Amino acid sequence: MPFTFPHFGSLKYVFKVLLNELGRFDLVMPTKPNKKTAQLGAIHSPEFICTPFKITLGTFIEGLERGATELGMGGCNAYCRFGYYWPVQKLILEDLGYDFKFIALNYESPKEIIQVIKKEISPDLNLLQIIRAFRIMWLKNRLTDLVDKLLYKYRAIEITKGSTERVAQKAFDMIVELKGIRNIKRATRTLPQMFENEIDYDKKANPLKVCVNGEIYVVLEPSLNLDIMKRLNEIGVHVETPITLGRYIDVGVKLNPFKKFHSQLSVAAAKPYVEHRCGGETQENLGDVIMYKKEGWDGIVHLYPFTCMPEIISRSIFPQLSKEYNMPVMSLVLDEQTAEAGLQTRLEAFIDLLSRKRDANEN
Amino acid sequence: MAPLKVGLPRALIHYKFFTLWETFFAELGAEVIISPETNKKIREMAISAAPDEDCYSTKLYFGHVLALKDQVDYLFIPRFGSNHKINVGCPKFLGLAEVLLSMFPDLPPIIRPYYSKAKSGHKNIRLLFIAFSVGYKFTKNPFKILHAFRKSVKAYKKYKKNLIIDENTLHQWERSEVVLNDHPILTDDEKPLKIALVGHTYVINDGYASLDIRKKLSELGADVITSEQMPRDIIEQYMETLDFNMYFDYEREILGTIMYFLESNKVDGIIHLMIFGCGPDSIVGEMAARFYKRKPETLLLQLVLDDLTAEAGLRTRIEAFIDMIKRREKKVAIHLPTLRIS
Numbered sequence: 147m148p149f150t151f152p153h154f155g156s157l158k159y160v161f162k163v164l165l166n167e168l169g170r171f172d173l174v175m176p177t178k179p180n181k182k183t184a185q186l187g188a189i190h191s192p193e194f195i196c197t198p199f200k201i202t203l204g205t206f207i208e209g210l211e212r213g214a215t216e217l218g219m220g221g222c223n224a225y226c227r228f229g230y231y232w233p234v235q236k237l238i239l240e241d242l243g244y245d246f247k248f249i250a251l252n253y254e255s256p257k258e259i260i261q262v263i264k265k266e267i268s269p270d271l272n273l274l275q276i277i278r279a280f281r282i283m284w285l286k287n288r289l290t291d292l293v294d295k296l297l298y299k300y301r302a303i304e305i306t307k308g309s310t311e312r313v314a315q316k317a318f319d320m321i322v323e324l325k326g327i328r329n330i331k332r333a334t335r336t337l338p339q340m341f342e343n344e345i346d347y348d349k350k351a352n353p354l355k356v357c358v359n360g361e362i363y364v365v366l367e368p369s370l371n372l373d374i375m376k377r378l379n380e381i382g383v384h385v386e387t388p389i390t391l392g393r394y395i396d397v398g399v400k401l402n403p404f405k406k407f408h409s410q411l412s413v414a415a416a417k418p419y420v421e422h423r424c425g426g427e428t429q430e431n432l433g434d435v436i437m438y439k440k441e442g443w444d445g446i447v448h449l450y451p452f453t454c455m456p457e458i459i460s461r462s463i464f465p466q467l468s469k470e471y472n473m474p475v476m477s478l479v480l481d482e483q484t485a486e487a488g489l490q491t492r493l494e495a496f497i498d499l500l501s502r503k504r505d506a507n508e509n
Numbered sequence: 510m511a512p513l514k515v516g517l518p519r520a521l522i523h524y525k526f527f528t529l530w531e532t533f534f535a536e537l538g539a540e541v542i543i544s545p546e547t548n549k550k551i552r553e554m555a556i557s558a559a560p561d562e563d564c565y566s567t568k569l570y571f572g573h574v575l576a577l578k579d580q581v582d583y584l585f586i587p588r589f590g591s592n593h594k595i596n597v598g599c600p601k602f603l604g605l606a607e608v609l610l611s612m613f614p615d616l617p618p619i620i621r622p623y624y625s626k627a628k629s630g631h632k633n634i635r636l637l638f639i640a641f642s643v644g645y646k647f648t649k650n651p652f653k654i655l656h657a658f659r660k661s662v663k664a665y666k667k668y669k670k671n672l673i674i675d676e677n678t679l680h681q682w683e684r685s686e687v688v689l690n691d692h693p694i695l696t697d698d699e700k701p702l703k704i705a706l707v708g709h710t711y712v713i714n715d716g717y718a719s720l721d722i723r724k725k726l727s728e729l730g731a732d733v734i735t736s737e738q739m740p741r742d743i744i745e746q747y748m749e750t751l752d753f754n755m756y757f758d759y760e761r762e763i764l765g766t767i768m769y770f771l772e773s774n775k776v777d778g779i780i781h782l783m784i785f786g787c788g789p790d791s792i793v794g795e796m797a798a799r800f801y802k803r804k805p806e807t808l809l810l811q812l813v814l815d816d817l818t819a820e821a822g823l824r825t826r827i828e829a830f831i832d833m834i835k836r837r838e839k840k841v842a843i844h845l846p847t848l849r850i851s
Contacts, residue, residue: 192795193813194786223756224628225600230792233753237799250753419611422588422623424603453562455788459604462560466611479562 147247149267150174150209151218152202155366156294157391159322160287161218167279168268174214176205179369183208184482190238196227197451197481198363201370203235210244216266221250225425225456253394284396285330286321289337291390293317296341298386301379303351313344353384354500357438359431360449361457364480365389371449371480372489378447381497386443388412388434389427412437419463426456435467435475445474445500447493452481474500512540513647515620516581518573519544521566522589522602524711529665530585533640536657537647542581544573547717551576556816560608564786565815566711567601569718574609574616583620583646590625596758597627599789620646676740682732683775689734691727701732702834705770707763708782709790710737718814719782720823726780729831734776736766743769757789767797771804777834778808780827785815808834 151161153176165173177183179201187204206217222229232250239246249266252258263276271279293314301310317337324330356378364371365387378385388408392399399405412433420429435446448464450457461477468475476496478489515534517523523530527543534541545551547569555572563571574584586606591598606621622639624631637658644654674682674689681687685701693701704726712719713735726733744765748755755761763781770776781797783790794811801809810830812823 192791195791195795196788221753223595223597223754225597225603227788227792229756230753233751234792234795234799237796241799241802420604420607422590422603422625423628425597425600428600428604453786453788453791456600456604458560458562459600459608461562462604462608463611 147216148172148174148214149216149218149249150176150206150212150214152176152205153179153367153369154363155368156290156318157287157366159318160283160290160391163286163322164279164283165218165267167282168263168276169271170267174209174212176209179205179367181482183369188482190242192234194453195234196454197370198361198367199227199231199234200482201363201367202231203238206235206239207242207244210239210246215245216247216249218249218251221252222254223252224254225423227455256397280395280397282327282330284392284398285327286324287390287392287395289321289324289330289333290318291392292334292337293321295386296338298375298379299384300341300345300347301376302353302382302384303347305346305348309345310341313341317341351382353382354445354497354504355384355386355443356445356447356497356500357434357443358385358387358447358449359389359427359434360447361426361451361454362389362391364449364451366391370451370482372484372486374447374449374489374493377490377493378497381494383497388430388437408437409433419467420459424456424459426454426460428456428460431457431460432463432467435464435471435473439471439473444504445476445496447496448475448477449480450477452479474503512538513583514540514542514581515583515585515647516574516577516617517541517543517585518570518577519546520570520573520715521605521711522587524714526587526589526665528668529661532664533657533661534585534647536660537644537653539647542577544577547573547715549717552717552816558612560612562786563601564784564788564790566709566715566718566784566787567605568816569715570605571609575613578613578616581617584617585620588621588623588625590623590629591627591758593758594626595754596756596761598625598758672738674738674740676742679734679740679743682734685732688732689738691723691733693727693730693732695730699730701730702778702831703776704731704733705736705766705776705779706733706782707736707766707779709759709763709784709787712782712784712814713737720814720818720820722780722782722823722827725824725827729828731831736762739766739769747772757792760789760793764793764796767809768800771800771807771809774806776807777838778810778830780830781809781811783811783813785813808837 149165149170149172158176162173183204184201186207187200191200191203219232220228221232232248236248249262251262260273260276297310297314304310317340324333358365358374366389375385393407393409399407409430413429415436416429416433419432423429431448438446464475464477517530531541551572554575555568558575559568559571577584588603588606589598590603606619609616610619620643622643624635624639640658641654644657648654678687682689695701706713723733739762744762747765747768748761755764767779767781770779783794797809798811812826
């Protein structure tokens with residue numbers, strides 16, 4: 147039965163790798179959502195649901211139209227609506243008359259994931275093979291994160307427009323094809339070299355450095371955030387994002403007592419402001435202000451979908467942190483109706499502000 | 510020495526736990542000041558002060574806090590996660606104290622104990638610990654705190670027992686043998702309409718936010734049951750029939766009540782009050798609407814409230830809904846004999 151899953155930025159390669167490793171090759175790869183997808187989702191969605199719901203619903207409808215019958219989706223049990231996406235989408239799609247099956251993986255409980263995979267996705271594999279598939283997934287997720295990071299860095303200072311993107315696409319294709327743990331580990335070293343050698347960039351440039359953080363889906367899905375990374379890169383800004391799926395799936399780092407996710411440090415830094423977890427990436431985003439200030443970055447762009455519950459909390463506390471640490475923060479609400487020109491203007495104004503601030507500090 | 514004044518904002522979680530807190534602070538010898546019932550002034554303060562994307566109820570909380578801030582020595586804004594091992598509450602409840610602290614640095618000191626069984630894995634014993642750490646601000650006598658704690662828990666349990674009816678009472682209500690809320694005002698000896706009023710505790714009990722919907726309903730001759738009164742067994746039983754875990758704790762009673770009445774057809778209509786911008790409501794509202802599509806015998810009216818909802822508009826919709834129910838019954842009664850003739 148053809149399998150499909152929502153489009154999720156460069157993570158779609160990671161999901162593809164996982165499913166291939168689990169022995170599933172009958173995939174309907176999701177296409178990049180566009181305005182039509184968002185509208186398709188929005189028509190059938192509840193009125194004030196958060197935007198990722200609408201986009202994922204739109205991609206599912208498109209996938210079903212293209213012949214998929216199994217839909218893969220995440221689930222959770224947290225202070226977030228994400229865990230209800232599939233039950234509600236199931237009701238909506240049933241009412242639309244599609245024939246399908248939802249396979250929901252609760253990312254908070256590894257035991258449940260393995261049970262569901264054994265039952266629904268690949269009954270022939272044993273436990274070790276499943277764990278091995280996941281290991282390859284999280285190792286390759288590290289690589290896609292690395293490529294994203296390099297892309298956001300080199301695209302800001304490239305001389306020939308579009309050259310970095312070509313290299314990045316090549317790198318993604320390479321990552322999907324890579325076989326064997328040793329080759330994957332070697333790629334961690336070869337990928338930066340590949341970018342360094344193949345891209346002609348301005349070596350003297352000292353671009354502004356901006357961190358983009360916020361809700362995970364909005365930050366990682368270019369079609370929802372109107373490719374904000376590219377827009378910033380085109381203004382000549384070096385972008386980085388601390389948001390990664392790795393903190394949920396990278397058991398390698400989780401088990402290693404000597405390594406820590408960036409998010410863990412951010413959470414620790416945010417303790418005086420928000421003491422306990424209140425869902426989403428609230429503490430992480432607040433802590434990022436402190437962390438990135440320490441590392442010498444110039445500003446933060448905070449993205450969140452309309453009506454996201456936890457991010458409204460962080461947005462309300464940002465002004466205080468921004469003042470205390472002298473770090474400019476811009477919060478942007480995004481939904482499927484966000485206009486490109488408006489976003490562009492706000493970004494340019496913010497970057498102007500940052501560059502003046504830098505000039506004032508230098509003089 | 511004058512007793513210390515502690516302020517309880519009358520919004521959100523207050524409607525669930527006010528007995529517990531009032532008794533506790535009163536027993537400690539503190540003067541409990543509860544903000545007035547929501548009124549126009551509070552609403553206006555709330556809308557101008559609160560973050561613009563919060564839901565209406567959360568905005569009102571800001572108004573209640575601002576109404577209290579000059580009268581009290583302490584504000585009591587607990588960070589309450591949930592009282593269930595897995596199911597969680599609303600993230601806004603957890604963030605409120607910190608957001609308020611960040612937005613209004615001149616507030617009186619906020620007492621903000623943190624308690625959550627889900628995620629943090631707190632045990633019941635932590636409540637005692639919280640009671641002592643809060644109590645020491647008011648009295649140095651540990652026995653007094655222990656006494657206050659015991660008494661408040663007792664009062665809370667009693668309140669809960671009175672509020673939540675058992676299945677027998679529910680069936681009696683369904684047969685119109687008992688009245689649970691206000692008596693319906695009936696003109697002649699017509700039968701009262703059975704209406705289930707479903708929504709968050711802090712919406713259906715807040716007269717201003719819900720635009721006095723309970724009063725309006727009883728004026729229209731409706732006998733109301735609210736979702737918070739429903740027996741927990743029935744709700745849990747319906748939650749188990751779902752193919753997923755309904756992990757928002759406060760939403761369970763809402764969806765469970767709707768499912769029960771859609772299935773049993775024991776009421777004439779269900780009115781579901783939603784708040785604009787409420788995350789869980791967007792999910793539960795959609796689910797209820799889709800379940801209703803599958804079982805359309807009992808009528809369901811979903812009303813979305815926000816700070817702009819006009820009273821006249823709401824009244825019109827409720828009247829239309831009640832009229833529809835009445836006509837439907839009449840039509841069935843008229844319709845049957847004609848069928849027999851033909």
